[in-house]
Amino acid sequence: MEHSPPPFFKRGPAPLVRLFFFASLSLALLVIDARFRYAEGLRNALAIVAYPLQRAATAPIDFLGAVGAYLSTQAQLVEDNAALRAKALALSQDAQRYQAAEAEAAQLRRLIGAAERIPVKTLPAELLYAGRDPYSHKVFIDRGSQHGIKPGSPVADEAGVVGQVTRVHPLISEVTLLTDRDQAIPVQVVRSGLRAVAFGSGPSGMVELRFMAADAEIQNGDRLVTSGIDGTYPPGLPVATVVRIERDAELSFVRVVSRPAAGVDRGRFVLVLSDESARPARPEETVPGKDRRKDKSRHPRSKGKDGDGR
Amino acid sequence: MAGRSEQLLRPARVRTIVASFALALFLNFLPWPDLRFVPDFVALVLAFWCVRQPHLVGLGVAWALGLVVDAGNGVLLGQHALAYSLLAFLSIWLSRRILWFGPILQAAHVAVVLVVAQTLVLLVRLAAGDSFPGWALYVSPLAAAVLWPMVTWLLLLPQRRLEREQTI
Numbered sequence: 001m002e003h004s005p006p007p008f009f010k011r012g013p014a015p016l017v018r019l020f021f022f023a024s025l026s027l028a029l030l031v032i033d034a035r036f037r038y039a040e041g042l043r044n045a046l047a048i049v050a051y052p053l054q055r056a057a058t059a060p061i062d063f064l065g066a067v068g069a070y071l072s073t074q075a076q077l078v079e080d081n082a083a084l085r086a087k088a089l090a091l092s093q094d095a096q097r098y099q100a101a102e103a104e105a106a107q108l109r110r111l112i113g114a115a116e117r118i119p120v121k122t123l124p125a126e127l128l129y130a131g132r133d134p135y136s137h138k139v140f141i142d143r144g145s146q147h148g149i150k151p152g153s154p155v156a157d158e159a160g161v162v163g164q165v166t167r168v169h170p171l172i173s174e175v176t177l178l179t180d181r182d183q184a185i186p187v188q189v190v191r192s193g194l195r196a197v198a199f200g201s202g203p204s205g206m207v208e209l210r211f212m213a214a215d216a217e218i219q220n221g222d223r224l225v226t227s228g229i230d231g232t233y234p235p236g237l238p239v240a241t242v243v244r245i246e247r248d249a250e251l252s253f254v255r256v257v258s259r260p261a262a263g264v265d266r267g268r269f270v271l272v273l274s275d276e277s278a279r280p281a282r283p284e285e286t287v288p289g290k291d292r293r294k295d296k297s298r299h300p301r302s303k304g305k306d307g308d309g310r
Numbered sequence: 311m312a313g314r315s316e317q318l319l320r321p322a323r324v325r326t327i328v329a330s331f332a333l334a335l336f337l338n339f340l341p342w343p344d345l346r347f348v349p350d351f352v353a354l355v356l357a358f359w360c361v362r363q364p365h366l367v368g369l370g371v372a373w374a375l376g377l378v379v380d381a382g383n384g385v386l387l388g389q390h391a392l393a394y395s396l397l398a399f400l401s402i403w404l405s406r407r408i409l410w411f412g413p414i415l416q417a418a419h420v421a422v423v424l425v426v427a428q429t430l431v432l433l434v435r436l437a438a439g440d441s442f443p444g445w446a447l448y449v450s451p452l453a454a455a456v457l458w459p460m461v462t463w464l465l466l467l468p469q470r471r472l473e474r475e476q477t478i
Contacts, residue, residue, distance in 0.1 A: 015369075015399055022373045022395040029377075029388035034438055039387045046381030050339070053332065054382060057339035129341035133385040134447060135440040140384065167384065174384045181441060202441050 040167075047169045054140075054172070058128050120234045122271040123147065125155075128172060137180040137200065139163075141270060144171040152232060154273045160238035160261030161185065161226060162270055175270070178239070178260050179205050187239050188227035192217040195227050198239060198258070207240050209256040218242060218256055234273060238262075319469040322363050326468045330355050331375065339382060346446045349454030352379055353397055353427060357420055358461055360401035361408050372398035389434045397427040413459035421455030 033039040125141040143149050145168045153165045155175050163183065167174040176183050179200040187198045187209075194217050198207045212218065222242040228235025240258035247254045334351040342348045352375055359367035376391030383390075400423045401408075408419045428451045436442065 015402060018369045019395060019399040022369050023392055025373065026376070026388040026392035026395060029391065030386055030434065030438075033387040042377075043381050043387055046378055050335070050378055050382035053335050054339045057336050058341055061341060129339065133383055134346045134443040135435045136385070138384055203443055 043167075044169055047172070051169075051171055054128060121274045123149070123274065125149075125173075125270055125272050127268050127270065136182070137163075137177040137202075138166070139175050139177065140172050141175055141272070142172060143272060144169050144173050146170050148274070149173050149272055150274065154226075154233045154237075155270050156237055156273060157262045157267050157270050159263060160240075161233065162262045164232070165272065173272075178207050178262075185233060185239060186227045186230045187224040188235075189218055190223045190225055192222075194218060195229070196224075196256075198224060201257070205260075206243075206257050207260055208258065211253045212256055214247065214252050214254055216254065216256075218245065218254075220245065223261075224258060318471065319466065320471060322359075322366065322469055324366070326465070327359055327363070327367060330359070330465055335375075335378065335382070338379065346443065347449045347453065349450055349457055350424075350428075351454070353394065353424055353451075354420075354454045354457060354461055355465070356394060357397060357401045357423060358458075358465055360398045361405040361420075362465075364402040364405050367398070368402065369395050369398045386434070386438060389431050392434065393427040393430045396430055397423060400426065413462060416462070417455045417458035420458050421452055424451035424454055427451070 029039060033043075123143060125143040128140045128142050130139050141155075149165060149168050151165055151168050155162045155165060161178060163175045163177040163180070164185075165173050166176040177200070178185060178198070179202070181200050181202045183200045185198050185207075186195065188195050196209045196212060196216075198209055201208045209218075209224075220242055224239045224242070226233040226235055226237045226239055238261040240260050242256055242258045244257040245254055246257065331352070334355040337351040356367070356372055356375060360372070372394040373391045376389075376394035377387065379390040379394075380387050401420075404419060404423070408416050411419070425448060428448060432442075432447065
């Protein structure tokens with residue numbers, strides 16, 4: 001029935017040997033990728049192989065959307081138009097007031113000699129698809145290094161911060177959502193001005209402030225915005241709203257759970273913000289007594305400092 | 311080596327195999343709403359070819375496909391490569407046994423193989439410091455196993471001879 005010799009005559013290396021070979025190859029790659037990040041070139045090459053298929057896979061959905069848009073009735077269009085007009089009117093009022101306030105703020109900043117804030121450039125992008133990885137919260141957008149996207153740029157939608165660009169391929173980029181466990185964002189409570197760092201909480205789709213002092217000035221319904229202190233996120237973008245505060249009698253900390261303001265897991269269009277302002281580099285930590293041997297311990301210490309709320 | 315009532319098949323063509331893998335990757339990359347409930351089509355098609363054509367599709371193909379899936383999904387490079395290598399090994403090892411059974415029992419065997427591969431991915435991610443995403447994770451391999459009879463029918467279609475041809 002087969003036109004080749006029976007498989008037990010022609011085998012090559014034993015299957016178990018091959019399994020061992022490929023398993024060790026995979027494990028080596030895993031370690032290289034997870035620990036040292038040396039595999040980015042290989043990843044880019046493979047991503048280009050996968051790109052046509054990814055683009056083709058989202059094409060039917062785009063096509064259905066286009067057909068739906070074409071078939072939308074006139075009544076609906078008129079209705080939408082009226083609603084949008086009303087919204088534009090309301091927003092233009094806000095915009096006028098914002099301009100006045102901005103001018104005033106700039107003047108005050110000049111008065112106190114603070115650095116002038118440079119406007120943030122935005123680049124619209126479309127979500128291609130969500131990552132197929134249930135362990136992390138990532139999405140892919142249809143803009144890459146060809147369009148000038150840089151790793152680390154914040155990503156927002158019309159309601160607030162969505163996440164941050166973590167990996168840039170030539171034509172697409174990967175955005176880690178706020179709700180990913182490894183994602184941290186410096187925030188500020190609008191009502192009290194309290195600063196904190198919000199972490200994603202994984203599968204629940206919430207963000208949380210861990211290790212807040214038990215008497216911290218925070219309550220349900222408080223709005224969290226970016227503080228802008230890290231230099232990555234522009235200040236004042238809405239991040240989340242506090243929904244629950246868990247106080248544990250045994251610990252002296254409270255855990256504050258909040259719901260993201262942006263449509264982190266819905267919506268199709270996002271804005272990639274790029275802050276062109278040249279910030280002064282963080283000052284080198286001075287090593288007391290000009291002791292150069294302590295060079296090695298510098299890295300972990302600076303990491304610890306990031307975590308405690310700066 | 312084939313099942314009892316199976317008709318004679320033409321030899322599989324490489325073209326069919328390549329096309330089926332491209333289709334499986336395409337299905338994997340569709341924008342699914344919740345990915346834990348969607349079967350991994352690449353793993354399923356890979357298991358199919360490893361069972362049917364163990365000397366054409368083996369661990370090397372599995373490993374390369376795993377890398378493409380890893381890069382396309384933006385996950386740790388090598389986790390699917392590792393899982394697919396094990397999947398291919400188990401499928402090849404069990405291929406003669408699997409082909410002896412009818413479609414339902416074949417699917418049961420494949421379910422076990424897919425669950426083992428999924429568990430391997432889970433272990434890798436837990437070792438890398440991720441949290442457990444819930445038991446819904448195992449819906450995906452079981453859903454894939456349910457599709458096995460349909461995939462078998464579909465992928466053997468190009469190898470079927472016409473009735474007229476068989477009687478000659």
